Amino acid sequence: MAKFSTIKQHLYSKIASGEWPEHHPVSSENALAQQFKVSRMTARRALQELADEGLVIRSKGSGTYVAPIKSQTSFMAIRNIADEVRSRNHDYRAHVHVLRKEAATAHVAELLQLDAGKPVYHSVITHFENDLPVQVEERYVNPELVKGYLSQNYEEITPHEYLCEVSPLTEASHEIEAITPSPQLCQWLKLSKPEPCLRINRRTWSAAGVVTFAVLTHPGSRFSLGGHLHFGSARA
Amino acid sequence: MAKFSTIKQHLYSKIASGEWPEHHPVSSENALAQQFKVSRMTARRALQELADEGLVIRSKGSGTYVAPIKSQTSFMAIRNIADEVRSRNHDYRAHVHVLRKEAATAHVAELLQLDAGKPVYHSVITHFENDLPVQVEERYVNPELVKGYLSQNYEEITPHEYLCEVSPLTEASHEIEAITPSPQLCQWLKLSKPEPCLRINRRTWSAAGVVTFAVLTHPGSRFSLGGHLHFGSARA
DNA sequence: AAACCCTAATTGTATATACAAGAACATTTT
DNA sequence: AAAATGTTCTTGTATATACAATTAGGGTTT
Missing domain, CATH: 1.10.10.10 (Winged helix-like DNA-binding domain superfamily/Winged helix DNA-binding domain)
Structure with missing residues (x-):
């Protein structure tokens, strides 16, 4: 070093x-x-x-x-949806739609920095706040870095919690956009008709490489992201 | 230098x-x-x-x-839409819809920490990238902290740039949500029919108090927010 | 043509040095 | 006591130098 x-x-x-x-x-x-x-x-x-x-x-x-602590992380401190719901004193519940091994498509392979066709773990979970869906989490996981991903009970522990336990993450990138949900998403989110949704694409790294890629979709009417920044260090 | x-x-x-x-x-x-x-x-x-x-x-x-042109920007940096467009080597243009003094509504007064009915400065500006609207910026400004706000030419300098010059900001809070745009917004964004929009509510402080409150609306099809975090410090 | 080797260019790390500019603190002067 | 002064420590900028590590290209050999 x-x-x-x-x-x-x-x-x-x-x-x-x-x-x-x-x-x-x-x-x-x-x-x-x-x-x-x-x-x-x-x-x-x-x-x-x-x-x-x-x-x-x-x-x-x-x-x-x-430096004063707030400067960077507050906005995108990796959020755990379960903690967030519980911090509002609401009931949290999850439903697992998909949890299996798949062959990586070219797109998924690129994002996980693997070769196309290699196996990846894939999960789709709806997270509920007081029986109202607030997030659909679609996630792909690098099986070389996270062995036991498929054998967890994701109605008890969130994927995020499990992944944090298994491999401490060192880096994350986010992209936020506004989208119209697909019919499938509408069903999972129990939306009778499409409404604008907030989508967060998140990729996280450990020291060994890309651990996971998640697509988080929130109904616009039930969710917003907040953050607070302090300045004062100012190295323009 | x-x-x-x-x-x-x-x-x-x-x-x-x-x-x-x-x-x-x-x-x-x-x-x-x-x-x-x-x-x-x-x-x-x-x-x-x-x-x-x-x-x-x-x-x-x-x-x-x-470097290859990056299509997304960091949340963390307070973004100047004009710089952002120009950094993509695209043309930037602005159109001012509203620029006047108004009496503060209860809502605006609360956000600016003023008394209701007191005068505030109000502006609405559309920002264009290659003649395509990418942001409608609706902004309320505390007239006690920013005297010359109404007499600037906001097709030459963005409100953000002017405000930074006048009073260095020390703090900012953000809220991000997905919304359906109003007919008025559709017109300003030149959207033939409503599409999901990314909305950023931003409040900024200087040492003297709340300087300004801005509502930034981006068409979902023309914009996304990106960010990258490192956790080597482990202050997450 | 392909494989190999050598060289030059380029970035990465590290050191020693010099001076400038600002901040904090002690000292002296008023 | 207050003000002015000076000293010292700190960070900021700049230079000259050395060597390491990697890449790209050219030339030679196979």
Whole structure:
């Protein structure tokens, strides 16, 4: 591992563990250079990249400090639909429509970074809030990275919860769009006639590669996404 | 202006103008160092930052190339629709439907944290990408915090750009939903019949309080929101 | 034609150094 | 006490240099 990367890891752990809370001063470039026996420029690179990622804030003349927590994750903190429903003190229930092994289509294979035709796990689940469908979750899973996916009871534990247990995710990408639901989706969502739906396409990675790809569809009338951002770090 | 910044501007203009299209090779570190009479490390910084911003792709041994145009943008960055359109090398145009002072309704007053009946500034603007409407921006502005709002030409500068100039924003909240557009919105978006639209409700704060509240409506067929998250820090 | 090897170019990592600019704190002067 | 001054620490910019790792292309051999 590169030296600057070693230093980044060290600082990551201090911040992630909570040992250094918000606004706590971070070791200066010179201090890190001494501690890790590298040049100031190398220590600087570690701090600079952390600043670019929004984890720390740097101020000329003053120093480097742990960034206030809210800055990035709140919006798209990976949501667990079950927790969300329960946090509103509503009943949560799930119904599994599909749970099986399939051969990957070209499209699915590309998204999971596998070869077409290789087996993938496929699930379709409707999530209910007080017996009203609020999300249809269609998911494809990389079977090489998640062995026991098919043998879980997804009316007890959500796929998201299981996947988080099995392989800690390191990265996620999202795309949000507004769509008209297909007849099949209307049925699963118990919509008597099509209404605009919010669709979230989410891909998540672990260190080993793409773990899963999910298409989450919410009826527009029953769902909205919220988020809050703080600025102040401002490295334009 | 710092030297690395000068070089970035130079490269940015090459890319934005289309003189260097997708995948076109970008001057190497050494070439830029000679051309601008700086050290390789300074030229390198310019290229590296452009790579961090996603404008170019660097490949060890091969070189630096203009990145493929990305069709989605990060949620996290407060997006300026004009920049976004132009970053795709498309034409940007705006049309102002409404720009006036009004008395705040109870709803607007609450969102701006003002008293009902107090004056507020109200604007409605359609933003075009290649003559196709991609966003209707309906906006209410706190007149106590932004004096000259009504006297700007919003076909030249976007409200967002003006507001950023006048009062640096410190905070923002977003809500995203899928809606069916009203007849009025269909007209402004030039939709012959209603289609699902992505709606973003955004409120922004400066240190002094709520600056503005915007309702941004995008046709589902012409827009999607994208974002990417890293969890190396584990603050999720 | 194909396989192989060598070379040049390019990006990636790392170091040592220099000076500028801002912030914080202690010291001196008023 | 308040104001001015200076010192020191910190980050920001810039340079020159060295070597590693990878790629692309050219030339040679098979």
